[in-house]
Amino acid sequence: MASAGPDKDKSKVHKLSLKGSAKLVAEFFQYSIHTILFQRGVYPAEDFTAVKKYGLNMLVSSDDQVRAYIKKIMSQLDKWMVGGKIQKLVIVITDKDTGEHIERWQFDVQIFAKPKRPSKSSKTKPASPTSPSADADADAENNPPATTTTGAAPAAPPEKDKTEAEIQAEIAAIFRQITASVTFLPQLAGGDCTFNVLVYADASSDVPVEWGDSDAKEIANGERVQLRGFSTASHRVETLVSYRLAD
Amino acid sequence: MATAAVSTPLKSHTGLFSSRTAGGRMPLTPSPRQRPNPVNINSSPFTPEKTTSDSKRICSKPVYSGNLSAHFAKSTSSKAHRDSPKSNIARVVSTPRKALELGVSDFTLTGTGTYTKSSSGTKIKKAAPVRQKTAKTTVTYDADRFIPNRGASSAIANAGSGKLDMQEKQRSRSVQNEPSSILASATDDAIAALEGLNIDDEDPASYSRPSPNTVAYQDSLANACGVNLKTRILQFKPAPPESSKPIDLRQQYNRPLKPAASSSAQFRRRIATAPERVLDAPGLIDDYYLNLLDWSSGNQVAIGLERNVYVWSADEGSVSCLLETSPDTYVSSVKWSGDGAYVGVGLGTGEVQIWDVAESVKIRSMFAHDTRVGVMGWNKHLLSTGARSGLVFNHDVRIAEHKVAELVSHTSEVCGLEWRSDGAQLATGGNDNLVSIWDARSLAVPKFTKTNHKAAVKALAWCPWNMNLLATGGGSYDRHIHFWNTTSGARVNSIDTGSQVTSLRWSPHYREIVSSSGFPDNSLSIWSYPTLVRNVEIPAHESRVLHSCLSPDGQMLATAAADESLKFWKIFEKKAGASAGVGGAGASGKAELSKQMTIR
Numbered sequence: 001m002a003s004a005g006p007d008k009d010k011s012k013v014h015k016l017s018l019k020g021s022a023k024l025v026a027e028f029f030q031y032s033i034h035t036i037l038f039q040r041g042v043y044p045a046e047d048f049t050a051v052k053k054y055g056l057n058m059l060v061s062s063d064d065q066v067r068a069y070i071k072k073i074m075s076q077l078d079k080w081m082v083g084g085k086i087q088k089l090v091i092v093i094t095d096k097d098t099g100e101h102i103e104r105w106q107f108d109v110q111i112f113a114k115p116k117r118p119s120k121s122s123k124t125k126p127a128s129p130t131s132p133s134a135d136a137d138a139d140a141e142n143n144p145p146a147t148t149t150t151g152a153a154p155a156a157p158p159e160k161d162k163t164e165a166e167i168q169a170e171i172a173a174i175f176r177q178i179t180a181s182v183t184f185l186p187q188l189a190g191g192d193c194t195f196n197v198l199v200y201a202d203a204s205s206d207v208p209v210e211w212g213d214s215d216a217k218e219i220a221n222g223e224r225v226q227l228r229g230f231s232t233a234s235h236r237v238e239t240l241v242s243y244r245l246a247d
Numbered sequence: 248m249a250t251a252a253v254s255t256p257l258k259s260h261t262g263l264f265s266s267r268t269a270g271g272r273m274p275l276t277p278s279p280r281q282r283p284n285p286v287n288i289n290s291s292p293f294t295p296e297k298t299t300s301d302s303k304r305i306c307s308k309p310v311y312s313g314n315l316s317a318h319f320a321k322s323t324s325s326k327a328h329r330d331s332p333k334s335n336i337a338r339v340v341s342t343p344r345k346a347l348e349l350g351v352s353d354f355t356l357t358g359t360g361t362y363t364k365s366s367s368g369t370k371i372k373k374a375a376p377v378r379q380k381t382a383k384t385t386v387t388y389d390a391d392r393f394i395p396n397r398g399a400s401s402a403i404a405n406a407g408s409g410k411l412d413m414q415e416k417q418r419s420r421s422v423q424n425e426p427s428s429i430l431a432s433a434t435d436d437a438i439a440a441l442e443g444l445n446i447d448d449e450d451p452a453s454y455s456r457p458s459p460n461t462v463a464y465q466d467s468l469a470n471a472c473g474v475n476l477k478t479r480i481l482q483f484k485p486a487p488p489e490s491s492k493p494i495d496l497r498q499q500y501n502r503p504l505k506p507a508a509s510s511s512a513q514f515r516r517r518i519a520t521a522p523e524r525v526l527d528a529p530g531l532i533d534d535y536y537l538n539l540l541d542w543s544s545g546n547q548v549a550i551g552l553e554r555n556v557y558v559w560s561a562d563e564g565s566v567s568c569l570l571e572t573s574p575d576t577y578v579s580s581v582k583w584s585g586d587g588a589y590v591g592v593g594l595g596t597g598e599v600q601i602w603d604v605a606e607s608v609k610i611r612s613m614f615a616h617d618t619r620v621g622v623m624g625w626n627k628h629l630l631s632t633g634a635r636s637g638l639v640f641n642h643d644v645r646i647a648e649h650k651v652a653e654l655v656s657h658t659s660e661v662c663g664l665e666w667r668s669d670g671a672q673l674a675t676g677g678n679d680n681l682v683s684i685w686d687a688r689s690l691a692v693p694k695f696t697k698t699n700h701k702a703a704v705k706a707l708a709w710c711p712w713n714m715n716l717l718a719t720g721g722g723s724y725d726r727h728i729h730f731w732n733t734t735s736g737a738r739v740n741s742i743d744t745g746s747q748v749t750s751l752r753w754s755p756h757y758r759e760i761v762s763s764s765g766f767p768d769n770s771l772s773i774w775s776y777p778t779l780v781r782n783v784e785i786p787a788h789e790s791r792v793l794h795s796c797l798s799p800d801g802q803m804l805a806t807a808a809a810d811e812s813l814k815f816w817k818i819f820e821k822k823a824g825a826s827a828g829v830g831g832a833g834a835s836g837k838a839e840l841s842k843q844m845t846i847r
Contacts, residue, residue, distance in 0.1 A: 044490065066487070198482050
């Protein structure tokens with residue numbers, strides 16, 4: 001922030017990292033979906049194979065249909081991520097019999113690199129075509145007030161210095177937490193659950209036909225547990241799981 | 248009614264007014280006959296208010312409940328009229344529809360008839376027309392309630408289904424709704440708009456009603472989530488693929504990640520539990536301390552039956568009697584030399600003979616022991632013999648002074664003796680419950696002496712893939728298999744088998760070891776190593792299994808038991824292409840072995 005000298009370089013790096021970071025976050029989402037499907041037993045464990053990622057053994061579905069389904073989601077998610085259109089990704093686990101939403105995994109995305117007005121209108125993200133380099137400096141100042149809930153503001157500046165390895169470690173920590181969370185999450189009715197992917201996108205974003213408006217599928221009177229988050233130079237992702245309490 | 252009043256345009260208002268008065272009047276009029284008339288009157292003025300029409304109808308119904316068919320006819324007509332009043336423009340369109348509606352309304356009427364009956368039945372027919380009126384209003388309210396929902400969901404979508412719904416819910420409403428829905432679908436926007444202005448104002452209300460709700464809901468949600476309303480919540484609409492089978496998460500959580508595949512594959516390995524072949528072994532001495540069965544690398548099985556040694560060729564299935572001892576003694580042990588050309592025979596007298604099997608001639612006799620030789624082992628040209636005295640001698644069979652070493656350790660009969668495949672170590676077990684491990688270079692004292700077994704140790708087996716690993720099995724009081732690291736002398740594993748261990752054989756192909764048991768099971772058990780899981784237990788014989796040996800290709804096990812039978816078990820059958828085994832040893836001989844390993 002104070003470093004005025006290498007401004008040009010910085011902006012350059014920034015621009016690149018925005019795209020790279022979007023990819024990284026999208027990839028994180030992909031593995032999250034797989035991990036949640038595995039850990040929560042939406043699909044049988046035999047359908048999953050271990051893949052080395054983030055220094056962990058990530059379990060990825062090897063079922064062709066599931067893979068194709070997630071791939072379709074991811075292809076659109078990638079576009080939205082790069083366009084900075086996404087504020088949340090939500091994975092909802094639903095009971096097939098009752099249609100009740102049992103569990104809701106929410107990933108909040110914040111974008112640092114976007115120019116934001118000093119006021120709270122942090123949602124005017126579609127205004128992307130402004131030159132990022134010019135706003136980069138102002139951005140740092142604006143971040144603190146713009147982020148309403150999370151304490152990401154102070155964390156924002158150091159993000160830029162974060163190495164790839166540190167980010168990977170942060171992500172690995174999230175996955176460890178997701179894995180560990182099965183210890184407190186209620187037992188799901190085995191095999192009787194299905195899942196949906198929701199995206200909180202800007203109203204202005206292009207929506208392909210496969211995607212339609214939906215309610216938030218919130219869990220009524222659910223318990224919420226905030227999990228870890230991670231941040232890159234341009235994004236911050238927070239994880240939250242809410243679940244229906246056992247009767 | 249309130250809604251209607253609010254939204255009806257002026258034009259209809261006048262009509263409304265008149266109709267209302269009429270409606271107001273009608274309930275008061277006591278005579279049932281008059282009611283149909285007013286209805287008709289109302290219908291002609293185009294703009295009876297629904298409430299009034301409803302009221303009329305309901306009023307009329309109680310009156311006409313006795314004569315349903317007539318009542319139906321009237322009510323249908325009245326309804327048809329009622330439809331038309333909705334809007335002037337609509338009326339034009341709806342006139343042709345009347346015909347349709349008649350049919351439809353018949354349906355609805357049947358429904359209505361019962362309904363009205365019940366409702367009317369509850370009320371006093373004449374005495375409380377006013378009351379009925381109030382009742383009617385509530386009814387209409389209900390109708391208003393229902394329709395919005397319906398309209399919101401599917402009114403426009405298709406009239407047909409809509410009719411059915413209406414039947415179920417509200418007849419009077421249904422009649423009114425229908426045309427509106429039909430109109431909406433059929434006619435242009437203008438008509439729809441007009442309708443909306445007039446009577447359909449309920450419907451618009453219904454349409455708009457959820458939206459404020461949802462808006463409010465989303466607002467609250469948005470606030471709760473810190474999202475502003477410029478955000479859309481999008482759902483990936485295609486249904487996710489079905490799970491292929493029910494899932495028990497508890498199982499999943501406990502699942503070991505890596506070894507699951509390999510061990511389960513091993514688990515799934517089908518092990519033939521029926522013998523491949525059974526031969527008679529008459530006269531087999533039921534003595535735990537003897538070793539009377541051996542399978543040569545030349546695929547011949549030698550068995551000592553009392554005073555005879557028989558050789559059974561697995562290739563040809565032929566049996567020949569190799570020798571018969573003098574009547575004062577018996578065969579106490581047989582052992583093939585490594586090349587399969589010679590067989591060593593220990594006798595009860597302590598004599599050890601070496602026979603050339605191809606020629607069926609005795610090559611030499613070696614006299615060293617003065618007690619029976621219960622166990623022998625070849626290491627190239629060295630033959631080790633263990634005797635009842637507890638002494639173990641090494642014989643160099645090439646030289647006249649054959650005894651080259653005395654291994655003194657056991658104090659009781661030696662019944663187990665095995666050379667390691669490389670000849671560097673020798674393991675012996677005895678009736679003194681000891682296991683001695685000898686270094687071939689210094690035979691003065693055993694390298695290790697193990698006292699863990701609590702009974703005689705006959706079963707000894709060196710692991711084919713881990714040279715340092717020795718398995719030893721104890722007798723009936725002990726029942727344990729111990730696994731030793733013969734370099735460090737440490738005991739690395741133990742199994743309580745639950746019965747006397749009479750022999751142990753490692754599989755050269757699978758990470759498994761087979762043990763044969765005496766009392767009480769008389770079975771063969773196949774254990775995975777190092778998991779020590781019992782993969783299978785085969786009830787093998789009717790009495791205790793005394794001896795066992797593996798075929799040279801390692802796939803088949805021969806067992807001899809006190810029930811005087813010799814059985815062949817294909818317990819380590821190699822699957823085509825399976826290379827899970829221990830590489831190296833005997834690779835050169837594989838081709839010929841596979842050829843050899845047909846038994847007849």
